[in-house]
Amino acid sequence: MDSHQLPPSYSIKRWLLTTNHKDVGILYLVTSLYFLILGGVLALIFRLQLAQPGLNILSPPAFNQAVTIHGLVMVLFVVSPLAFALANYVVPLQIGARDLAFPRLNALSYWLYLFGGLLVMISFFQDRTLDVGWTLYQPLTSVFSPYVGVNTGGLGLALLTASVTVSTVNFVVTIFRSRAKGLRLTALPMFTVGVLLTVLMMLYAFPALLAGIILLASDRILGTVYFTSPQGGAILWDHIFWFFGHPEVYIVLFPALGVFGDILVTFSRRPLFARRIIIAAMVVVATLSFLVWGHHMFLTGMHPDVRRAFTVTTIAISLPFDAIILSFIYTLAKARIELKTPMLFVLGSIAIFIIGGITGVFLGSIALDYVLRGTYFVVAHFHYTMAGGALVGLIAGVYYWYPKMTGRMFSEKLGRIHFILTMIGFNTLYFPFFLSWEMPRRVPIYVESLVPLQQIATVGGFIFGASFLVMFWNLLYSLRYGEPAGSNPWGAHTLEWMTESPPPPHNFDGTPTFVDGKLSFIAANGAAHGEPETHLSRWPFMLSLASFLALLGLTTHLLVSVVGVGLLAFSVLGLAGERFISREEDLGERWPFERVDRMKLAWWTFISSEVVLFGVILSAYVYVRTASSTWPAPGTLLDIGHGAVNTFILLTSSLTVVLALASSRMGSRTCTAGFLAATLGLGILFLFNKYNEWSELFSHGITFSSGLPASTFFLTTGIHGAHVFAGLLALGYLFARALKGAYVGKGHETLEYFGYYWHFVDIVWVFIFPLFYLV
Amino acid sequence: MVATTVDIFTSLWSIFSTLGVLVGVVVMAYMVYLIVRNRAKPEGPEPEDAPKPGELPREQKGAKKLLISVILSASIVLTLISLTFIALDNLDRPPAGAMEVKVIAFQWGWKFIYPNGYESIGELRIPRGTPVKLYVTSQDVFHNMGIISLRLKVDAIPGKTNIAWTRVYETGVYDIRCFELCGDGHGVMIGKLVVMDPEEFNSWYSSLQVS
Ligand code: HEM
Ligand SMILES: [Cu+2]
Numbered sequence: 001m002d003s004h005q006l007p008p009s010y011s012i013k014r015w016l017l018t019t020n021h022k023d024v025g026i027l028y029l030v031t032s033l034y035f036l037i038l039g040g041v042l043a044l045i046f047r048l049q050l051a052q053p054g055l056n057i058l059s060p061p062a063f064n065q066a067v068t069i070h071g072l073v074m075v076l077f078v079v080s081p082l083a084f085a086l087a088n089y090v091v092p093l094q095i096g097a098r099d100l101a102f103p104r105l106n107a108l109s110y111w112l113y114l115f116g117g118l119l120v121m122i123s124f125f126q127d128r129t130l131d132v133g134w135t136l137y138q139p140l141t142s143v144f145s146p147y148v149g150v151n152t153g154g155l156g157l158a159l160l161t162a163s164v165t166v167s168t169v170n171f172v173v174t175i176f177r178s179r180a181k182g183l184r185l186t187a188l189p190m191f192t193v194g195v196l197l198t199v200l201m202m203l204y205a206f207p208a209l210l211a212g213i214i215l216l217a218s219d220r221i222l223g224t225v226y227f228t229s230p231q232g233g234a235i236l237w238d239h240i241f242w243f244f245g246h247p248e249v250y251i252v253l254f255p256a257l258g259v260f261g262d263i264l265v266t267f268s269r270r271p272l273f274a275r276r277i278i279i280a281a282m283v284v285v286a287t288l289s290f291l292v293w294g295h296h297m298f299l300t301g302m303h304p305d306v307r308r309a310f311t312v313t314t315i316a317i318s319l320p321f322d323a324i325i326l327s328f329i330y331t332l333a334k335a336r337i338e339l340k341t342p343m344l345f346v347l348g349s350i351a352i353f354i355i356g357g358i359t360g361v362f363l364g365s366i367a368l369d370y371v372l373r374g375t376y377f378v379v380a381h382f383h384y385t386m387a388g389g390a391l392v393g394l395i396a397g398v399y400y401w402y403p404k405m406t407g408r409m410f411s412e413k414l415g416r417i418h419f420i421l422t423m424i425g426f427n428t429l430y431f432p433f434f435l436s437w438e439m440p441r442r443v444p445i446y447v448e449s450l451v452p453l454q455q456i457a458t459v460g461g462f463i464f465g466a467s468f469l470v471m472f473w474n475l476l477y478s479l480r481y482g483e484p485a486g487s488n489p490w491g492a493h494t495l496e497w498m499t500e501s502p503p504p505p506h507n508f509d510g511t512p513t514f515v516d517g518k519l520s521f522i523a524a525n526g527a528a529h530g531e532p533e534t535h536l537s538r539w540p541f542m543l544s545l546a547s548f549l550a551l552l553g554l555t556t557h558l559l560v561s562v563v564g565v566g567l568l569a570f571s572v573l574g575l576a577g578e579r580f581i582s583r584e585e586d587l588g589e590r591w592p593f594e595r596v597d598r599m600k601l602a603w604w605t606f607i608s609s610e611v612v613l614f615g616v617i618l619s620a621y622v623y624v625r626t627a628s629s630t631w632p633a634p635g636t637l638l639d640i641g642h643g644a645v646n647t648f649i650l651l652t653s654s655l656t657v658v659l660a661l662a663s664s665r666m667g668s669r670t671c672t673a674g675f676l677a678a679t680l681g682l683g684i685l686f687l688f689n690k691y692n693e694w695s696e697l698f699s700h701g702i703t704f705s706s707g708l709p710a711s712t713f714f715l716t717t718g719i720h721g722a723h724v725f726a727g728l729l730a731l732g733y734l735f736a737r738a739l740k741g742a743y744v745g746k747g748h749e750t751l752e753y754f755g756y757y758w759h760f761v762d763i764v765w766v767f768i769f770p771l772f773y774l775v
Numbered sequence: 776m777v778a779t780t781v782d783i784f785t786s787l788w789s790i791f792s793t794l795g796v797l798v799g800v801v802v803m804a805y806m807v808y809l810i811v812r813n814r815a816k817p818e819g820p821e822p823e824d825a826p827k828p829g830e831l832p833r834e835q836k837g838a839k840k841l842l843i844s845v846i847l848s849a850s851i852v853l854t855l856i857s858l859t860f861i862a863l864d865n866l867d868r869p870p871a872g873a874m875e876v877k878v879i880a881f882q883w884g885w886k887f888i889y890p891n892g893y894e895s896i897g898e899l900r901i902p903r904g905t906p907v908k909l910y911v912t913s914q915d916v917f918h919n920m921g922i923i924s925l926r927l928k929v930d931a932i933p934g935k936t937n938i939a940w941t942r943v944y945e946t947g948v949y950d951i952r953c954f955e956l957c958g959d960g961h962g963v964m965i966g967k968l969v970v971m972d973p974e975e976f977n978s979w980y981s982s983l984q985v986s
Contacts, residue, residue, distance in 0.1 A: 060959045067956075133956040139933065140916040144882070144958060187831045230934020234917045265832070268813070269825040274841050275834035299919065299930040301937035304867065308860070315856050322848045323841055329802070330837055332809040336822055339814060347810065351803055358795045365855060367787050367862035371926045374919050374954030438923045440954045443962035447950075493826035519829030 006505055006535050017536040019103035020505060024110050025089030026405065029398070031114055032081035033472075038121075039073040040465055042066045046444075047461040050454050053446050063444040064131040069120065071134030072153075075252065076160055077117050079386065082394045083255035084109075084167060087195045090401055091171065093496035093503060094189045096180030096512035096585075101173040101598050103582050104537050104575065105166050111544030112163035119156030119551060123149035126555065130154070133442060135245070136212075138227035138237035142219040148555050151220060154213055155551040161210040162547070164202055169605045171199040177598050179589040180495070182514030186276060189494040190265075191397070193279055194258020197286045198251050203609045204290065205247035211616035212240040214719065221554075222704045224711035226620065231627040231708060235300055239623070240616060242293035250289045252386055256393030257282065260328055260346050263400050266492040267343035268335035273327045281320035288317045298369045307366060314364035321357055325350065340490070341415030345396030348423050349389055356384030359434065372437060379441050380433030388426055395422075395471070402475065403489045407501040408482030414474040421467035428460025495519065505535065511587055522587065533582050539575035546571050576733065603753045607760050614764050617719060618771065621712045632709050634774055637702070642693040643773035646686050650724075650762045653682035657755045664738075664748040672751075673738040679758070680731045683724055690721055713772055720768060723761045730754060780866065780941045784926035787862045794851060869940035873906035880911070880918035880931035883960030885951060893983045899951070900969045902976035906942040919955035922968055928954060943970045 006023070007014040015027065046066045049057045058066060088106065092099055100106045123129035128147035132140050141150065175196045179188070188196070216237075218224045226232045265272055272278065294302065294310030302310075328350060337343070359381040363369050372378060403409055432453040439446050446454065488497040498519060499508050510521030546567035553561025584598055593601055625631055634640065656678040663671030694714070697703075702710050734754060737743070743751055824833065876899065877888040887899045901907045911920050911931045918931040922941070929939035943949075951966035971979070 060962060064956065064959065064961070131959075137917045137955065140957060144916050183831075189832065233934055234932045235935070265826055269815075269822050271824055271826060271833040271835050273835045274837045275832060277838060277841060299928060299937075300932060301930065301935060311856065311859065315852050318852060319845060319849055323845050326802075326844050327837070327841060329806050329809065330840065331835065332806070332813060334822065335809075335813045336815045336819055336825070337810055337813045339810075347806070351806065354802055355799060358799050361852065361855065362791050362795065365787070365791065365859040367783065367859050367866060368791060370866065370928055371784050371788075371923070373928060374921065375923070440921065440952055442956045445962050488828060491828070493828050493830045493832070495829070498829055514831055517831060 016541050017538055019099075019107045019537055019540070020535050021088050021092050021099045021103065021106060022405070022503065022505075024106050025085050025087075027110050028081050028085035028088055028113070029405075031110075031117070032078050032085055035073050035077040035081070035117060036468070039070050039078055040468065042070040042073070044461055044465055046070070047458045049444055050446070051458045052455075053448060053451065058444060060444055061128065061131055064133075064442070065124075065129050067442050068130045068133050069124070069153075072120070072130065072157070073117075074391075075134060075248070075386070076157070077113070077120070079252045079390050079394065080164075081113055082391070082398075083195070083198065083252075086191070086259070086394065086397045086401060087171065087198075087255060089405060090496055091192050091195055092174065092178070093404075093499070093507055094192045094494055095175065095178060095183060096495050096508065097174060097178035098506050098508075098533070098585065099582065100170050101178060101582075101584070102170050102602070103535070104540055104580060105170050107537065107540035108543060109163045109167035109170065111541050112159050112166065112547065115544045115548035116156045116159030116163060118548065119159060120153050122552065123152035123156065125149075126152055135241060136216065136237070138216075138234050142216060142227035146220075151217070152552070152555045154217055154220075155554065158210065158213050158217075159544075159547060159551065161206050161213070164206045165210075165606070165609060168199045168203045168206070168609070169602050171195060172203065172605045173598050173602050175199075176593050177588060177590050177601060178585050180512045180514055180585075181587045181589050182517070183589050185591065186279065187514070189258075189496075190261025190272065190275075190278075191255070191258035193282065194254045194256070194261070197282055198254040201247045201251050201254070201286050201289060203605065204612050205244045205251060207609045207612035208240055208244040208616045209248075211613050211620070212237065212244065215240070215617070215620060215715065218704070218715050218718075222714075224704045224715055225708060226624070226711060226715070229624070229708055232620070232624040235297075236620060236623055238297050238300060239293070240620065242296040243290070243616070245296065246293045247286075247289040249382070249386065250285060252390045253393075254282065254286070256349070256390045256397070257324065259393050259397035259400070260350060262492070262494060263342050263346045263396055264328055264331050266400075266490050267338045267340060267346075268332055269338075270331055270335045273330040273333075274323075275327075278324050278327050281323045284320045285317060285324075288313060288320075292317055295364055295369070298366050299373055311364060311366055315361065318357065318361050318364070325354060325357070341410070341412060341419060342396045342400035342490075344416065344419045345392060345399060345422070348419060349392040349396060352384055352388030352392065352426065356381055356386075356389055359384065374440055375437050376433040376439045376441055377437035380430050380437075383430045383433070387430070392422060392426070398475075400490070401496075402478075403485030404496060404501045404503070406479055406482070407485050408478050408480075409485050409489060410474050410478040410482055414470055418467050418470040418474065421463060421470060425460050425462075425464030425467050429457050429464050430460070432457045432460070506533075511585070513587060531581055534580045537575075537578060537580055539571050539578060542567065542571040543575060573733075597749070599749060599753055603756050607756060610760065614719075614767075617716055618767060621716055621771065624708050624712060628708060637709050638713065638773050639693065639696070640773050642689060643769050646689050647765065647769045649682050649686045649689065650765050653679045653686070654759050654762045656682065657751075657758050660738075661748060661751045661755055664743040664751055667744045669738070669741045669744050672743055673735060676731060676735045676738050676751075680728060680735055683728045683731065686724060687721060687728070690717065716768060716772065720761070720764055723764070727754075727758055727761055730757075779925075779944065781926045783862050783865050787858060790858060791855060794855065798848075798851065869908050869938070870906040870942065873908040873940060874901065875908045875910065876901075878909050878911040878920060878931070880913040880915075880920060880953070880957075880964075882915050882958050883953070883964040885920070885964075885966040889980070889983075891980070891983065892985045893980075898967045898969060900971055900976060900979065901943070902973040903946050903970050904942065904944055904973065906940055908938060908940045910936050910938055912936045916957050917955050918953050918957045918964070920951060921954040922949050922951050924949050925968070930955065946970050946972055 049055050126149035129149035130153040132145050215226045219227050227237055261272055292313045295314045436450055436453050439450055485501045487500050510523055512521055546564050549564030550561050553564055656675045660672050660675035704714050875890055879886040884896055886896050888894050911929050913931040913933045920931050921928040925941050927939055927941050929937045947970055949968040951968055953961055953964035
């Protein structure tokens with residue numbers, strides 16, 4: 001197979017194997033729009049149910065499932081993936097890169113996302129999918145919804161978090177390491193700024209979701225008692241979920257803010273107002289977003305001081321938002337505004353978002369939130385921000401970059417019709433929700449007095465739904481019959497418009513650079529040296545398929561899992577052994593990571609997200625422990641001896657890894673292989689000792705479900721053990737290659753990267769040991 | 776008459792909604808004004824600093840204008856927050872002499888335990904004018920007890936007891952509903968709060984047989 005050239009776009013092979021960022025972007029685009037239809041149809045069905053108080057279109061369980069899947073699909077499978085679609089296509093172009101830093105990982109993110117979505121869809125056809133609301137409250141989810149589909153759906157979410165983690169690492173490394181020379185971080189186009197901050201928030205928010213899902217799955221499947229016991233329970237989940245959930249709402253929003261910035265500049269023919277302040281404000285928001293989660297818990301009876309603190313942070317976060325939105329509006333002063341479709345959508349979206357932001361301040365006021373929480377007012381607020389601000393904002397982006405992606409213009413007239421229908425439909429649908437603020441959310445029946453409002457909303461829902469049909473028609477029709485777009489139809493200034501539409505596989509002829517303050521191209525030498533780069537790989541698809549099967553089997557037939565795991569091993573080896581050439585841009589702006597090569601940066605980024613994963617799991621332990629009035633004294637439940645031995649073993653193994661790296665640097669094959677073998681042995685010893693410890697506990701009748709002390713111990717050390725196990729698999733591979741002399745002379749970086757991971761896993765143990773065994 | 780939960784909410788709500796609508800209208804009117812005024816006319820010249828293809832982004836200076844705007848909104852928001860804290864103090868302080876009732880939420884209904892030990896399901900009777908303090912918990916999942924027409928809401932969480940109070944000056948029947956998704960029966964988890972004439976209440980209450 002000639003993997004340097006992409007097969008033509010009508011070939012299925014191309015779409016299954018491609019690793020090119022533009023292709024992956026298109027895949028994301030099509031898939032997220034597909035999920036948009038799915039989530040939208042679900043919403044229309046339950047809007048029908050709500051057209052009259054006494055209708056029985058959906059039974060209560062069906063209603064709950066529809067509402068839950070609608071929420072999850074829209075937040076996790078539509079808006080963010082749509083943003084990733086644009087980000088995939090546009091970010092490398094905007095920064096002058098040939099592709100993302102890790103093209104295969106990029107394809108992997110996409111396929112994991114798709115297969116995660118498939119799991120959620122399959123769960124529909126099992127005995128009840130998730131029916132507990134997108135917030136997955138406890139203990140409703142952990143014990144009171146004992147359906148198979150809930151498990152499958154949850155595993156789908158886990159696959160999605162894997163996808164997000166992979167893309168996050170990829171985008172962080174790309175934006176930090178592959179910028180054209182002279183493109184400083186502050187000179188990045190706004191969309192890229194938005195994406196960068198989005199992935200940074202994702203990096204630290206999604207591991208919390210993953211930790212939550214792990215604890216939840218373990219409660220449901222293994223019988224641990226994190227959420228069933230009152231010491232953990234509802235409140236523990238609230239903390240974990242909203243620590244993820246609040247940043248998530250900005251994660252959803254930020255790419256749209258970036259879209260606003262770029263489109264405003266292009267169509268108002270002015271530079272952005274106070275651009276650097278906007279960026280600074282976005283950084284502040286991104287940071288603060290991790291400190292406001294408590295405002296979703298005002299009614300849980302939290303300590304008054306804590307409540308007050310969260311009110312202050314919540315209100316504080318509205319100020320940088322003010323600065324951002326006002327700067328966007330001030331940009332319009334003394335401008336020459338062209339009201340083309342993308343601009344119309346941006347202006348409409350900003351207007352809607354303003355309403356969402358103002359009502360957010362209402363909710364941030366505890367005394368009002370006491371009454372508004374759990375009502376349609378909240379539903380209205382977050383649709384104004386998420387659907388109106390984020391989704392409609394991204395639609396603006398789809399129109400804006402459509403000519404770049406396809407080389408054709410869409411019909412401006414249909415675009416305007418879509419815009420008008422969107423504004424009418426959106427507000428007819430959601431404004432009545434503000435006025436329905438006495439109505440609880442997520443109920444299939446309601447009081448007579450609300451009939452008019454709810455009926456208006458249902459009508460609005462259908463208008464809003466229909467508006468998308470206009471868009472789909474427009475985009476499909478113009479693909480074929482649109483006017484040719486040329487490279488820069490909007491007269492924009494950013495780099496993505498300085499190449500053909502659609503751009504060639506390598507994006508630019510020549511290497512773009514901004515060294516003397518404005519764009520010039522250095523004659524193509526990137527492609528000239530060495531072998532051509534690779535653009536096709538079958539492993540991302542295979543790996544995702546394998547993970548999908550492995551998870552699907554857990555809730556259907558274990559044989560499926562077995563096949564999945566086998567395929568997984570095969571694909572991992574395939575991926576590791578594949579010759580895949582992707583070179584880093586040799587002329588690049590890399591501040592502040594000039595000296596950190598891209599693999600190293602990727603590892604550090606990944607490990608920093610793992611810190612959050614373990615941070616949450618350990619915090620959950622500390623939380624339930626402080627909430628419990630009694631806890632076994634050190635040495636009673638757990639044998640300190642086991643812990644101490646294992647601590648010693650792991651610390652020693654850190655040393656042997658260091659020695660292996662040193663030997664490879666010195667060029668000794670035997671020593672390298674020897675120290676790797678020693679590490680491998682120590683790791684196995686660690687797990688063996690762990691196994692003994694667990695079996696002793698089991699033989700004393702202590703299991704996952706014997707109370708919180710046992711649950712937390714098994715889960716935390718289990719997750720840690722899984723990390724050790726993964727490390728051992730990697731070690732086995734490294735050892736086999738080291739025997740053949742792989743890491744002597746060159747390639748010892750691989751050992752270094754592995755070392756980071758291994759040390760990290762050891763450090764985690766250094767926390768676990770005292771926390772569980774000694775205090 | 777002493778303030779009720781309804782009064783506290785209503786006064787705060789009217790301030791927020793007045794200011795909210797005002798700010799919203801002003802900002803949007805300004806935006807529309809700018810758009811209408813600056814709509815491109817085909818013959819119009821490009822602004823001098825129009826971004827040119829391939830250029831690095833520039834910015835319009837405006838730190839001062841922005842600072843003033845943000846200070847303005849900060850002062851609005853700070854006012855709102857102080858009002859909130861005042862209201863909150865009142866909400867956190869139930870009046871003395873309250874009748875204390877225990878509420879246990881379950882899938883899918885409400886159980887009430889009166890001071891004398893009497894238990895009832897679905898209906899809570901209270902005397903007009905007397906403050907009532909509710910000790911709310913749940914025996915299974917996370918619920919939320921809301922009597923929206925009294926502007927009262929409190930989470931019902933297993934293993935935890937939350938306190939809310941109210942005082943009603945009008946006899947009548949008020950809906951109690953669940954405001955947190957709690958399973959299949961969430962939509963029909965409806966109870967009644969019956970506010971009675973004090974004398975009627977007393978004769979009813981003293982006639983109760985408590986086992
Ligand atoms: C000025 C900025 C904002 C403030 C002060 C704010 C405040 C709040 C508060 C206090 C709540 C909790 C309400 C409750 O459940 O009782 C809330 C809910 C929510 N907000 Fe915002 N918000 C803001 C902006 C946003 C943005 C930008 C988004 C999304 C793009 C968003 C999405 C949501 C969502 C999804 C919920 C509901 C979650 C649920 O319970 O299902 N908010 N907001
Ligand atoms: Cu929030």
